[in-house]
Amino acid sequence: MVDHISGMTRRGVLTMIGLAAGASAMYTAMAGMGLAGTSNYKGPIKLEGDPKGTSVLILGAGLAGLTAALELHNAGYKVQVLEYREKAGGRCWTLRGGETYTELGGFKQEVKFTEGNYLNAGPWRIPSDHYAVLDYCRRFGVKLEPFIQQNYNAYLHNSQAFGGKPQRFKEIQADYRGQISELLAKAVDQKKLDGPLTDDDAALLVESLKRYGVLDENLAYVKSDATSIYRGWAKEPGGGVDAKGEPSDIISLSDILQGRLWQDLITGESIDHQAGIFQPVGGMDMIAQGFEREVKDLITYNAKVIKIEGSETGVSATYVDSNGGTAEKTVSADYCICTIPFSVLSQIEHNFSGEMTEAIDSVPYASSIKVGLEFKRRFWEEDEHIYGGISYTDTPITLISYPSNDYLSKGPGVLLGAYSWGAASYQFNAIPAEERIEIALKYGEMIHKQYRDEYSNGVTVAWHRVPWTLGCYGEWRDQEAHYDNACKMDQRTLMAGEHISYLPAWQEGAILSALNAIERLHKIVTAA
């Protein structure tokens, strides 16, 4: 939009858009003109023009494949989708009681969660700047509820510090901020920082640090009612007699520094994690189900692709029954959108170009594990007043995330008892599921003493053992060298999926890559 308006006044353009498309489009355009960051998502895709009976074969019914199938079908294409699993969604996957999951290596788990409880094995959050995902949720009527990323009452835990005792986030956060504010305010006040600041700014900086750090009139961060309002009280203010609050002790900056609990103070504040951030009510796969309702008839399930053959005029794919059949079937189409993860695609026979093959073979997939633990009661709420949010730990479980739904409910609840990646996750990958759960319990009880008493059952997903992805997400080693090649149409095939995006691992990346691919495909088809 911005590029094309140089000949008009900004207001003129806005008025024009306002008249043509209604108020919402106008304000969205305002956002695009510098009033806010721009997005790759421009609203529902419009594929105008006749596809002339063109057929498209889509490999994979994860969110990228589903998006391509839905939008190409709506635009009049003949669409066929091959999906390895018995249902759509791919990594947009929720495990519920009564289901079974068999991982690579044969270990089979029965999910025993109580009705209503679940584990989002893959993506579990929708940031508010993931406009495409949000828009599809709106279109499908998928209800969203806030995901609590940052809970000031959750813990920061270092097994080697504070005697291994977890510390409340609010205490570390207030005390760290207060004490660094004190150091800077005093340095500025004592004119130790010659140079970078005007006198006026220096005075304002001190004033701002007093507010930001909750400093007293001597620019000190001290035990007081004022600081207890942020870090919590030793005794909370109450009602009636003897109800005055008692201020709490401060944790020294040295203890915080040595305990390294500052490491996760801003973890929840990246734009992909900061509030507002959502989860679908009932589980992430509500999104997959929304898509699936629209395109179910186009999908061939339980189809394990074993060969992809492109030519200048079309693409064919050969598949077998993913439950173990050997009978081969081959389907073909004018074009192909391939969303099969490169981790899997690199093991499939294909005739892609040398450049594309290099790209496919150059993307290792990240290791990640999740452990869902069901407990008999929500002790984190009842005993510890933690409602949603995440506790961080230096142990191999990395974090514990409390459910952002059904607050105050009396029945069993499911925690995310481990969500590890990289090195921490490898030790989980190598061992059976029940041992992974044991590890999650072992480290989790360092934070919550109730773990053993209250534990009921658990399930775990080690992403390197997930048969249809062999990893969590594409972790480009040399994106500069290969990414653009991976985006190119290779004979008649375009790649899509989170790995074909700069939003790796996110559903938004998968959807945006698919929209970008079909937009390019459609241009070629309608130009021909």
Place this chain on the structure above:
Amino acid sequence: MVDHISGMTRRGVLTMIGLAAGASAMYTAMAGMGLAGTSNYKGPIKLEGDPKGTSVLILGAGLAGLTAALELHNAGYKVQVLEYREKAGGRCWTLRGGETYTELGGFKQEVKFTEGNYLNAGPWRIPSDHYAVLDYCRRFGVKLEPFIQQNYNAYLHNSQAFGGKPQRFKEIQADYRGQISELLAKAVDQKKLDGPLTDDDAALLVESLKRYGVLDENLAYVKSDATSIYRGWAKEPGGGVDAKGEPSDIISLSDILQGRLWQDLITGESIDHQAGIFQPVGGMDMIAQGFEREVKDLITYNAKVIKIEGSETGVSATYVDSNGGTAEKTVSADYCICTIPFSVLSQIEHNFSGEMTEAIDSVPYASSIKVGLEFKRRFWEEDEHIYGGISYTDTPITLISYPSNDYLSKGPGVLLGAYSWGAASYQFNAIPAEERIEIALKYGEMIHKQYRDEYSNGVTVAWHRVPWTLGCYGEWRDQEAHYDNACKMDQRTLMAGEHISYLPAWQEGAILSALNAIERLHKIVTAA
């Protein structure tokens, strides 16, 4: 608890509690023993012992009166409640479409909100450390949903800075934190801060500031992918070709300081506002309704108390019909719990002691106004990607709060279009409701250009004009001098309400004050 266990080991006590009362009690006790801040709320009150037919007159059916009524009734007391309004709840009050509200001065408003929309005229949030409120919600089955206090995509607005253009919270927050971290990190690195830090701590402090402030290897906060991950991108990363994110420009520390937008960076982080924080699904008065279901039969509605007379043996209250009748009725009981706000009580004939009268007359009530605005569509979500949360402004509206419910819904939505107190609220008190709404629109459209196009209807509550409270909450001028006297039993009357607490304005204060009052009353009754 802590005081009584000196003779036992801590583990011994915990085991004893665990055996006697089950796991939940044990962990709650752990919290009380220093593993977390202690609360005035010890769980559901237990009034053991025979009240011997004692009768209690409760004046006011707000949350304090309702709590006292419910618990005294459950304990076997004869309870009668006089309530000025036609329903219970007091300031726990939600306005919905179809209702009318007539304020002091006679101005009558019809609420025209669409079904499902509402304005919480009084309290609108439940902090997660307000254990008593949460516990009653649990008991009554009141469903809670997260209230979004801090939304990084909401605005900070100073009409005199940045050309009056609102700034995204995330940008100011990341840039302020980054640049103060840079100043301190460099000062420490260059050893300008002699004294307070050991070398080891100094090195750790620099390392921590690099992480906390998102500084580069030169300890500088610069335009980069790294900083854009926190403050937002100029162009967001996307999928397919041309999908790389473009980093955004930084706002200089000087501009932030001069614009004073640092003032509201930590407003959402006090323990009464930090996440987790809740609202009842459907409106705050779901709590009042929960109580009311239990004690409805004990309440005389539309009863305006005009006289309270205590003696050494009992208390009587005289009331008239609050809709304008003159016929006086008098009821009496052995004891009285008076929850009438001091602003009103000071105008009622009574024979309380001199000390109590001084206390009653010494508590001015805070001025506060709220304006609820219904718009035809949720433009803050659709155009600006703001889902819940609060924008702060230096204009008289003080803030705009976006609804923390029904995200992505397509119908009309209600904003809190002004929530002012103190000086800013006085100009609203003096003018008719429709002019207050006009002010809210005038200042609101400085932040949201869509205001005039999308506005549908509004309602406003100026708390100094609310007939049954004459103010928002008790603002003690000299709590030191009078609070303890106000808590004392005056002949046979005990005061309760948020004003008889150190949690002024909060529902938790009202409930805790009532629990404290009836506990003391019960001791006297059972000891007699």
